Structures are given as C-alpha cells and as structure tokens.
Amino acid sequence: MLHTTRQRLISTAMQLFHEKGYTSTSVADLLKAADVSSGSLYNFFPGKRELLLAVLEVYRNRMRETLLDPAWRGVSDPIEKIFRLLETYREMLVETDGIYACPVGSLALELHAPDPTIRDQLGAYFTAWTDAIHGCLIEAGSRLRVSVDRLGLAEFVLTTMEGAVMQARTFRDVGYFDRAVDHLRNYFDLLLYDRAALPAHVRQALPGR
Amino acid sequence: MLHTTRQRLISTAMQLFHEKGYTSTSVADLLKAADVSSGSLYNFFPGKRELLLAVLEVYRNRMRETLLDPAWRGVSDPIEKIFRLLETYREMLVETDGIYACPVGSLALELHAPDPTIRDQLGAYFTAWTDAIHGCLIEAGSRLRVSVDRLGLAEFVLTTMEGAVMQARTFRDVGYFDRAVDHLRNYFDLLLYDRAALPAHVRQALPGR
Numbered sequence: 001m002l003h004t005t006r007q008r009l010i011s012t013a014m015q016l017f018h019e020k021g022y023t024s025t026s027v028a029d030l031l032k033a034a035d036v037s038s039g040s041l042y043n044f045f046p047g048k049r050e051l052l053l054a055v056l057e058v059y060r061n062r063m064r065e066t067l068l069d070p071a072w073r074g075v076s077d078p079i080e081k082i083f084r085l086l087e088t089y090r091e092m093l094v095e096t097d098g099i100y101a102c103p104v105g106s107l108a109l110e111l112h113a114p115d116p117t118i119r120d121q122l123g124a125y126f127t128a129w130t131d132a133i134h135g136c137l138i139e140a141g142s143r144l145r146v147s148v149d150r151l152g153l154a155e156f157v158l159t160t161m162e163g164a165v166m167q168a169r170t171f172r173d174v175g176y177f178d179r180a181v182d183h184l185r186n187y188f189d190l191l192l193y194d195r196a197a198l199p200a201h202v203r204q205a206l207p208g209r
Numbered sequence: 210m211l212h213t214t215r216q217r218l219i220s221t222a223m224q225l226f227h228e229k230g231y232t233s234t235s236v237a238d239l240l241k242a243a244d245v246s247s248g249s250l251y252n253f254f255p256g257k258r259e260l261l262l263a264v265l266e267v268y269r270n271r272m273r274e275t276l277l278d279p280a281w282r283g284v285s286d287p288i289e290k291i292f293r294l295l296e297t298y299r300e301m302l303v304e305t306d307g308i309y310a311c312p313v314g315s316l317a318l319e320l321h322a323p324d325p326t327i328r329d330q331l332g333a334y335f336t337a338w339t340d341a342i343h344g345c346l347i348e349a350g351s352r353l354r355v356s357v358d359r360l361g362l363a364e365f366v367l368t369t370m371e372g373a374v375m376q377a378r379t380f381r382d383v384g385y386f387d388r389a390v391d392h393l394r395n396y397f398d399l400l401l402y403d404r405a406a407l408p409a410h411v412r413q414a415l416p417g418r
Contacts, residue, residue, distance in 0.1 A: 152392060160372060162376075
C-alpha cells in the first residue's frame, strides 16, 4: 500500500510536470490529483524537487521497456531502428495535437538553473538515449564511413529530435518535425554512401573524405 | 518618461524571463527589479502575459540589429554567415557558463500550452530566424545541390541550434554544441559537393541524387 502510494505520486507528478510544467505544478496540485495527504507525500519525498528526481529516474530506468523495445519490435536494421525511434516521437506529437513529445527535453529547458543533482539526472537520461543510438551506429559497422564520429552522430540524432519537437510544438504542425527528420535521413544516406563499392577511378575522382 | 518606463519594464522582463523562466517570474519580481509601481505596470500592460508578448515582439524586431548584423559583420560568404551565426550562440553559452543561449527556445518549451497569440509570436520569431538562414541558402545558389529543400534546410539549422543548446545547457558543456555543429558542417559539405564539376563518366557512376 505504501509502495503503491509512492508509485501513484510519481506517476501523477510525471503527468502534471509534463502537462503543466514543473514550476507551474504546485504541491497542492499533486496532492489533489494523486488523492494523497501531505503527510503521505512527505513520508516519501521531502518536497517537489525530490519527486522530480524520482520522476527523472523512472523515465531513465524504463526507457528500454517503454520507449525502445516497443519502437524496435520487429525492426532489425540498426539504421532503421534510429528512424523508427524518431517515428515514435512523431506519433506522440500527432496523438497529442503537437503538444507533447519529449518530457525530459521540456524539463531540461524549463529548469533554467537546476541544481547539480537535477542536472545529473537530466544528463543521465540524455546519455542513456544517445547510448542506445550509439549502439545502433556501432552495429551498423562498415556501412558508415569510417571517418564518422559515431558518438557525436548519436548526439546529433538527439539534437535533431529535440530541436524538431520544439518547432513542431510551437507551430502545432508535425510538418516541422518531418522536414527535420528528412534532412537527418538525407545526411545518413550521404554518410552511408559506400565509396568502397565504387570503381577505383571513380573513387579517386571524388573529393577526399 | 512614460516611454522609458515601458521600455524598462520590457527589458527587465526580458532579463528575468530568460534567467528565471516566465512562470517563476512573479509580477512582484518584475516591479521590484524594474523599480516600478504596480499602477505604472498596469498602465502599460494588463498583465504578465502582455509583457511577454511585448518581449517576444522586441526579440523579433531587433533580431537584425542585435543578432544578425553583429554576427555577419565582415562575413560575405552566405554559408559562412550561417556558421558564424551558430558561433554567436556558442559564444553566449561560453560567456554564461553554458546557461543561456536562446531565450525564445527556452520560452517555447517552458510554455506547455500557450494561448494562440503567444504561440504566434514564438512562431514568428522562429520564422524570422529561418527566413534569414533561407536567404543565405538562396544566396549560395548553385553551390547547393539543386535537389536540396532550402527552406527545410534553413529549419534544420534552427533544429540543430536549439537541440544543441539544450544538450550543452544540460551538461554545462559547450562540447555538445560543438559536436552538433560539426555534424551540421559535415552535412553542408556533402550538400555543397559539386557533382557538376566532376567528369561526366564519374558523375554517371555515382548513385543518383
């Protein structure tokens, strides 16, 4: 029962922080929505900040089962996995009329000067996300030009997702997301371009890269 | 004098919204920091929301003189202008220890469900920004492959800037910004690749694009 109350507080906080933002969500909002007394809240969390830390930890710990595994079901090609994950964010935008997609990105920009512990949690989420993409890029092996900085490229996928979500949200138009992903796809196509498959005389005529 | 008070309210709001966020800034904070009475505030703005609208309008109207003109002084190459502008954001991150860069992007993600008027103002800022980049891409003319969607690419530059700022802020590490810009530069290099300059037999051996 105590365990359940704690979970209900976390899932309520997750929803409210996502919908209203962290700053706009009051402790009273949380207690009312979770149907919990303030004594119960403080039994588990000294305050809203600690509840935020718990929310961020859950996002990270459940990334595999709630985000990656569903997105990658039936997809074996590592490059397609990356674009399938982006498609998941697209679906979240479409389902919510362009309002919600990446709750952690929103929190990262909402919290202007978060304390080091909160920043560590936000950063750990981003790192876990890019690590998953990095794994796909390593799996892609020699299909990617050897000169490509794979970890930097994984971060660039996150860059694209977050920047594209920001524009799609602002304009309430998923077209902004789609055009950004089109350019990322085009970039990948160019990086995957297999010069080794070209005849030697063609290769030599190309700019060095 | 009345004019000055209005301007002081706007510049104070600009600073506080940027440093603390819009939601965390109270009307009392604004009055104190601007050294203005509540009567004076309400003389110019019905509330905090209208002050935000005025702030967003100033950001957009002054983009040319405060952002683009200083960034582009002495730079004539249109592609270099784009990367020079990104360098300006890098400098803002470095000067503020990785905290501040794009105030409008932060507001766009902080305001979870802004009303249509605020969204229009946020969108108008993004559109003015991408229009400036779009102008550079048009100026680049035939250096860009003809198949490139220039307006989409201009949006992709904004996508990269905003996503990269988000990560650099979270990690307080400008390296995240730099690596994203490196990948954007690499993408541009590939798009600028001049196939028309290659011998016909080499061109024919390349994948169609």
